[in-house]
Amino acid sequence: MKHWNEECAVVGVYNVENASILSYYSLFAMQHRGQEASGISASNGSKIATIKNTGLVTKIFTEKRLSKLQGRSSIGHNRYSTAGEDSINDTQPIFARYDLGEMAIAHNGNLTNAKQVRQMLINEGAIFQSHLDTENLIHLIARSKKQSLTDRIIDALGQVDGAYCFIFLSRTKMFAIRDRYGLRPLSLGKIQNQDGSTGYIVASESCAFDLVGAEFVREVRAGEMLIFDGAYSLSDNQPKSIQVFEPKEHPCVFEHVYFARPDSNVFGHNVYKARKQMGIELAKEHKIEADMVIPVPDSGVAAALGYSKQSGIDFELGLIRNHYVGRTFIEPTQQQRELKVRLKLNPIAELIAGKDIIVIDDSVVRGTTSKQIIKILRQAGARKIHLLISSPPTISPCFYGVDTPHKTELICANKSIEEVRKYIGADSLGFLSIDGLMRSLGDENKPMCKACFDEVYIDDFTNDFRNDLTGANPCVSC
Numbered sequence: 001m002k003h004w005n006e007e008c009a010v011v012g013v014y015n016v017e018n019a020s021i022l023s024y025y026s027l028f029a030m031q032h033r034g035q036e037a038s039g040i041s042a043s044n045g046s047k048i049a050t051i052k053n054t055g056l057v058t059k060i061f062t063e064k065r066l067s068k069l070q071g072r073s074s075i076g077h078n079r080y081s082t083a084g085e086d087s088i089n090d091t092q093p094i095f096a097r098y099d100l101g102e103m104a105i106a107h108n109g110n111l112t113n114a115k116q117v118r119q120m121l122i123n124e125g126a127i128f129q130s131h132l133d134t135e136n137l138i139h140l141i142a143r144s145k146k147q148s149l150t151d152r153i154i155d156a157l158g159q160v161d162g163a164y165c166f167i168f169l170s171r172t173k174m175f176a177i178r179d180r181y182g183l184r185p186l187s188l189g190k191i192q193n194q195d196g197s198t199g200y201i202v203a204s205e206s207c208a209f210d211l212v213g214a215e216f217v218r219e220v221r222a223g224e225m226l227i228f229d230g231a232y233s234l235s236d237n238q239p240k241s242i243q244v245f246e247p248k249e250h251p252c253v254f255e256h257v258y259f260a261r262p263d264s265n266v267f268g269h270n271v272y273k274a275r276k277q278m279g280i281e282l283a284k285e286h287k288i289e290a291d292m293v294i295p296v297p298d299s300g301v302a303a304a305l306g307y308s309k310q311s312g313i314d315f316e317l318g319l320i321r322n323h324y325v326g327r328t329f330i331e332p333t334q335q336q337r338e339l340k341v342r343l344k345l346n347p348i349a350e351l352i353a354g355k356d357i358i359v360i361d362d363s364v365v366r367g368t369t370s371k372q373i374i375k376i377l378r379q380a381g382a383r384k385i386h387l388l389i390s391s392p393p394t395i396s397p398c399f400y401g402v403d404t405p406h407k408t409e410l411i412c413a414n415k416s417i418e419e420v421r422k423y424i425g426a427d428s429l430g431f432l433s434i435d436g437l438m439r440s441l442g443d444e445n446k447p448m449c450k451a452c453f454d455e456v457y458i459d460d461f462t463n464d465f466r467n468d469l470t471g472a473n474p475c476v477s478c
Helices: 019-029 114-123 134-143 149-157 207-212 254-259 271-285 301-311 334-344 368-379 417-424 434-440 460-469
Strands: 009-014 037-043 048-054 073-079 094-098 101-111 162-169 174-178 187-192 198-203 215-219 224-228 240-243 292-295 319-321 345-347 356-361 384-389 428-431
Touching: 009 019, 009 101, 009 162, 009 174, 019 037, 019 073, 019 198, 019 207, 037 101, 048 101, 073 101, 073 162, 094 134, 101 114, 101 134, 114 134, 134 149, 149 162, 149 174, 149 224, 187 207, 198 207, 254 271, 271 301, 271 434, 292 301, 301 356, 334 345, 334 368, 345 368, 356 368, 368 384, 368 417, 417 428
Parallel strands: 292 356, 356 384, 384 428
Antiparallel strands: 009 073, 009 198, 037 048, 037 073, 094 101, 101 162, 162 174, 174 224, 187 198, 187 215, 224 240, 319 345
């Protein structure tokens, strides 16, 4: 069940004929990471063209519009708005002309010191056209005294902190860089062109490679920049790698819990297998007698299968999700909030009536959705309802590009587990431990960002200023 607002998705395609077509299909494969807006920039070697708008990928990019995005290099972006206005100005890629030519930028993440950098730029006379922290990079690059775009990008990135995967497109080159913490996923793939040459693709998730027929090469390393060149000089060059920052690797554990598609490989692990293992660990930690295990679809399915396998309790699809429900914007009354849950989920009463059931979900944020799910299962006749969560209690907001509520709205940060259980109305409530979560990923000692679960932030800026940050929307990002 959707509790968290997903991050954004980025893609870059280089040295491929009609590169924008591959960007389009890649964005389609990663639509789950952002549904507010989408955009593609493409270069033909002398000029960059950009088309972007609010809405889904398939609604924005018609065949006619894609035909205007010619060239052998392109970048794309899917956006979930974490803050700011829901307008065309806050869509990406961001395009700009400056003294070295033309440039487009796509960004997934959140710059934790963006407000301070933005104010510094405004004080020096900069004019902003969007609410995006990504626009800071445009100004920092344009104002840099360095001679090459490569050096200007490095200079600009040295002035920001936080989580980011940036893809930069110039008229002839493409640059991809991941922050020093490796918080957000970014992978490199290669494409065999019909003329025998090699093209390249970078994307937030490997599921994009599967759709366009690309071969996974490796993940972009934390703090690494890849420079793609040669598409317009008819040279078949491999991307050049520069280790810009010393890596302090702490990838986001919630990619495995919820964000990434199950068929993607993220941070060296298949997402589906990791989620199924979370269910296995959950069964080891919470042994419950029941008639069946049912998932909250879709994100709870793999964990429920794992719990069923470990416990020996039958797996059933007791809740059916309607995949054709759009977003509901107006929810002013309790009745309408309940209707929103019923629009998306409907229990099979004939299956669960009179039964003791274990319900598996990925997380509890505010608790309101869980409360409504328990209610509709009670109304369908369930005798006992045990809610198990395949992640630890969420006790702290994210400042790294995920739209999470303020800490005051996080139910597990303000109530005991027993108080949460009473609020949502379940007969029992259990969470996967942090140790169990890390065992699910195969390495309990691997450094990962778990700040939403343990309140240990990984960058100095957030640790120094988080008390101020928790009083406002944490993300003003992609």
